[in-house]
Amino acid sequence: MKKTFFGGVHPDDAKALSRDAKLTRFLPKGEMVYPLSQHIGKPARAVVKKGDSVLAGQVIGEADGFVSANVICSCSGKVKAVEKRRSISGALLECVVVENDGQFTSLDADRYCKRRDTSKFTKDDILSAVKAAGIVGLGGAGFPTHVKLGPKNPDAIRYIIANGAECEPYLTGNDHLMREEANAIVEGMQLLVGMFPNATGVICIEENKPEAISAMQKAAAGKKDIEVLPLHTKYPQGGERSLIQAVAGVDFPVTSLPADVGCIVQNVGTVYAIQRAVCFGEPLFTHVLTVTGEGVECPMNLIVPDGTSVAEIIEFAGGFKGGKEPKKVLAGGPMMGFAMSSVDVPVVKTTNGITILANDPAEIAERQMTACLRCGRCTTVCPQGLMPQMMAEAWEAGNEERYEKKLYGLECIQCGSCAYICPAKRPLTQVFKQAKAEIMAKKRAQAAGGKK
């Protein structure tokens, strides 16, 4: 029996669409847009202005504060404007717009191909390289990596977990990254493990990616502090908490961090970016992205520069299937991703997939929605051990206190397993997202009021 976590669901992974497509480097032609807030925390501060010439790899937004990250230019050209633009999440954000000259002239003379001597690198050297490179968690949340790598008590860290589970249906980018860059990922892991005296590295991969597992096992062979751990295929296996439960066997509340139980989880894409940043000095300005779904002509795994327009990526992948406008375009996969209202928006560091759906499952679900059957399936699948039907009931009845204090509603990781399994097609996850947003907004307002 493979290791795993409690609960979870088995959605159709639909990875067959793009699982044989090799990583392709895509160089866009159109204008590039860089939102200054591509991460959790304070938005970066623009350090260029209209008319400036910029090069690929140049810092255009400087981290403003500790929990913040640099924003890096991924093309060469002239800054067209620093203005509010629509972002991939639909919000209007301050962005640096660069007119792309198509040359992709690099800031580094060797185009980040020349290896540096890393044998004498200390922990602080690695941290500052990571910080300068603007690396954020590429799993989707975008938490600044240098913050995650600097826990209060480094000696207590037992596991560095590389998250290659990629449990999100449709997406195959990390699968291919592990197949093609296995050695680099293992080297990145060694760098990270070296930062913590008592840590071992564990690379977790769901067993539906046999090629990636064998590639990683080959690369990690003989490295005594790195282990490759195949995991049971189940959603949300790639959730931070699910992984820690599988690897370290501990369960912990949302109020504490993985570092509190001795774990640091990094997406394999982040580990790869760390290796590139430390060994080659390359900042994070390209990332792996899967463009897939039934509604696209040619599903692909791409390496795209940040700031590329989604429309251009879809065009590169052959456009919408049959030229028909699809029902839904998602940023990310179908479980964690969110629908986009326009494709004329730039991809950011954390956009790991674009899923184009020919049918809209949410629309179909809405038509079939009925009252709660009290079957309890949502409770059995919840990886956090919550009771979704009671939480939704409490929230809809306006009983915020019961939602938060009795039912631990804020422990929800919004993985969508409950809404997926619900035979009554209730929009449970959306209720919890709204509840969390409103409760947190209230708490922030209280905290701000308390300070005054």
Next chain:
Amino acid sequence: MQTIIITTVAITVIGLLVGAGLVFVGNKYKVEVDEREAAVRAELPGNNCGACGYAGCDALAAAVAAGEAPVNGCPVGGGPVAEKVAAIMGVTAGAVEKKAAFVKCKGSCEVTKNHGNYVGIKDCRAAVNAGLSLAECDFGCVGLGSCVSVCPEGAIRVVDGVAVVNEGKCIGCGLCAKACPKHLIEIKPVAKRVAVQCSNRDKGPTVKQVCQAGCIGCMLCVRQCEFGAITVENNLAHVDYDKCTQCGKCAAKCPVKVILPPTEG
């Protein structure tokens, strides 16, 4: 026999002492109860809506009795309640200005449109949380009726994609204004009809792209107004209801007809 006498005397003495103590303490810590407070409270509607600015009807009654709040402080009760409260307090009630909710958006399906193909909980707050920009206009009415569901009087409806208030039914409690995620609703005097039906703070050309009825911040209304009642801030006009005399010149001149005229039609 002696035992009975001693017991009776002892208990009587103790009783007198305790009684005297209670009288003393009772006088010393006497709380002045204003009978008018209870009387005022009895006249208030008891919705506890908080529209007066106090934490419910009890708090308003206490404030009125203490002379801190005006006798016409309850916007829900309006004129009739104010008169009764004034009688209790022994003063004459001033005219109560009836207030009602006003939706600062005119974005019906005719002039703007929704996009984004939103499927999910039919509630504006949930929809806005989902992050999709549903309406073409970022500032406009989402039209899913969060305000409708909180209105205790059924005075607000979504007509043709935009919320519309029935001023006759509206009690001005302001619950809808709190529920609106776009902060489109304000509570204004019903008599002051002239008001700007838009909340878009973008520049004119951007507004034009998304809505035919949006305020473009052209300043024509400001120039028309002889009383300095209109200001344009962040590309959006706003009427100062205290200064406005309902002459209607601004409404007549407004190129996008986003200012309500003083009379119907």
